[in-house]
Amino acid sequence: MKKMEQLYEGKAKKVFATDDPNLVIVDYKDDATALNGKKRGTIVGKGAINNMMTNRLMKMLEKNGIPTHFVEEISQRETVVRKVQIVPLEVIVRNVAAGSLSKRLGIPEGTPMRKPVIEYCYKCDELDDPMVNEYHIAAMGWASDEQMAKIAEYALKIDSILIRYFKDINVDLIDFKLEFGVTGDGTLVLADEISPDTCRFWDATTHDKLDKDRFRRDMGGVEDAYLEMARRLQIEE
Ligand code: TMP
Numbered sequence: 721m722k723k724m725e726q727l728y729e730g731k732a733k734k735v736f737a738t739d740d741p742n743l744v745i746v747d748y749k750d751d752a753t754a755l756n757g758k759k760r761g762t763i764v765g766k767g768a769i770n771n772m773m774t775n776r777l778m779k780m781l782e783k784n785g786i787p788t789h790f791v792e793e794i795s796q797r798e799t800v801v802r803k804v805q806i807v808p809l810e811v812i813v814r815n816v817a818a819g820s821l822s823k824r825l826g827i828p829e830g831t832p833m834r835k836p837v838i839e840y841c842y843k844c845d846e847l848d849d850p851m852v853n854e855y856h857i858a859a860m861g862w863a864s865d866e867q868m869a870k871i872a873e874y875a876l877k878i879d880s881i882l883i884r885y886f887k888d889i890n891v892d893l894i895d896f897k898l899e900f901g902v903t904g905d906g907t908l909v910l911a912d913e914i915s916p917d918t919c920r921f922w923d924a925t926t927h928d929k930l931d932k933d934r935f936r937r938d939m940g941g942v943e944d945a946y947l948e949m950a951r952r953l954q955i956e957e
Contacts, residue, residue: 721745721792721800731757732770732917738800742904746771748797752917754936756848763935768796769946770915772955775799777882777914784881786874788910789901804901804911807863810841810849811871813879814895818920819933821895830927836879838872843899870908871900878910886921889952891930894920916946 723745724737731753736745748767753760771793778790789801814821817831821839840857841849857863863871875898886893896919899912912918916931923930930949934942 721794723798732767733913742803743791743800744803745794746799746801748799748913752932752935752942754932756845759936761935763932763942763946765943766917766946769950769955770913770917771797771799773915773949773953774913776953776955777885778910780885781878781881781910784877786878786881786910787907789903801911802901802903802909804903804909806843806911807867807871807900807902807908808843809852809857809862809871809899810843811875811898811900812839812841812895813837813875813898814839815879815883816892816894816922818894836876838875867900867902867908874898874900874908874910882914887924890924891949891952892922892924892927894922896920916949921949 722739724739726734727737727744728735732749732751734747734749736747738745748771750762750764750767752763752766775790775793778788782788782790789804791800791802793799814837815833817827817833818829821827821837822829840852842852842862843849854868857868858865878898883893896914898910900908901911902908919931920933921930922928929939930945934940934945
């Protein structure tokens with residue numbers, strides 16, 4: 721597999737072409753942003769941890785029947801993935817009230833909910849990723865009804881698989897964000913990453929935050945939180 725020209729640079733990852741038109745290489749950076757790019761910094765070691773954690777979880781989800789873009793990890797920071805057209809939605813799944821839901825609805829962080837909540841945000845930096853519903857998505861043609869049915873089904877299945885997986889390392893999965901893509905042959909697959917950048921992880925005993933909220937909220941101990949998640953998942957660096 722030959723790494724060729726850079727196709728795209730995002731906030732946390734670069735994407736490179738390969739000699740296979742159906743595959744790209746994702747290269748994870750240590751750069752961190754929050755407040756939609758208004759707050760910037762570096763989290764040393766984050767790129768490697770997010771790459772390896774994402775790949776571990778994607779492989780496990782594949783075994784459980786969720787199609788993903790994952791192909792092969794080629795270094796601590798780089799992974800070959802299937803080239804996809806990203807569905808322009810952030811798919812957020814919540815188990816416990818936190819973050820923007822707590823703010824919007826006035827419900828204290830940590831409040832349990834009767835069932836998981838799925839939210840959709842339209843991926844658009846200039847508009848700060850506004851929340852939308854299935855009617856907006858269908859009206860604008862961002863995804864078909866059939867794709868949305870699959871996205872919701874996969875999102876809830878991923879939620880129940882991940883809740884169990886993290887419970888084993890004494891971590892509560894509070895909420896997380898997923899992105900989906902469509903491959904050249906039209907298959908809907910899970911894409912992007914699943915990491916402390918995109919999930920809220922709370923220690924199940926102490927409720928300590930083990931995720932990017934420590935960076936977003938200037939709490940300190942950011943690197944240690946990522947390292948602690950890597951340690952519990954036995955991800956070698
Ligand atoms: P929120 O409470 O800020 O809406 O975030 C919900 C979850 O989604 C949280 O685990 C962080 C994640 N998330 C992202 O990964 N990217 C984003 O742009 C946003 C807004 C949230």
